[in-house]
Amino acid sequence: MPQPRARPNLRPDHNGTQRTQFESNKKKIYATQEICGICGKPVDFGFKWPHPLSPCIDHIIPVARGGHPSDISNLQLAHMCCNRQKSDKLVEKQSVSTGTELVSNRLLPQTFDWKNI
Numbered sequence: 001m002p003q004p005r006a007r008p009n010l011r012p013d014h015n016g017t018q019r020t021q022f023e024s025n026k027k028k029i030y031a032t033q034e035i036c037g038i039c040g041k042p043v044d045f046g047f048k049w050p051h052p053l054s055p056c057i058d059h060i061i062p063v064a065r066g067g068h069p070s071d072i073s074n075l076q077l078a079h080m081c082c083n084r085q086k087s088d089k090l091v092e093k094q095s096v097s098t099g100t101e102l103v104s105n106r107l108l109p110q111t112f113d114w115k116n117i
Contacts, residue, residue, distance in 0.1 A: 011069065059075060062088040
């Protein structure tokens with residue numbers, strides 16, 4: 001009986017034209033950001049994958065929802081568990097007292113505190 005074939009990953013930031021730019025921007029973000037863009041807590045770069053608090057890159061507007069896969073303005077630092085929980089969700093735009101519109105992911109509920117493990 002033949003083995004089923006693995007479905008190829010068609011996302012351009014994983015295996016495609018945007019991969020090089022994504023990796024370059026990932027290095028810039030890791031060098032300049034320290035706070036999770038989703039939960040607002042510091043990211044510890046001492047944790048490595050697959051630890052839930054390990055650093056990863058989050059697409060602010062998910063690629064599945066039309067976000068650019070490698071544009072640095074669509075990327076932010078996040079904890080892996082926060083990014084997994086956010087998944088491909090979008091949040092509403094909020095306006096602050098200065099009148100500037102911000103897109104924030106911090107409204108997402110955090111149902112599990114991974115730091116108490």
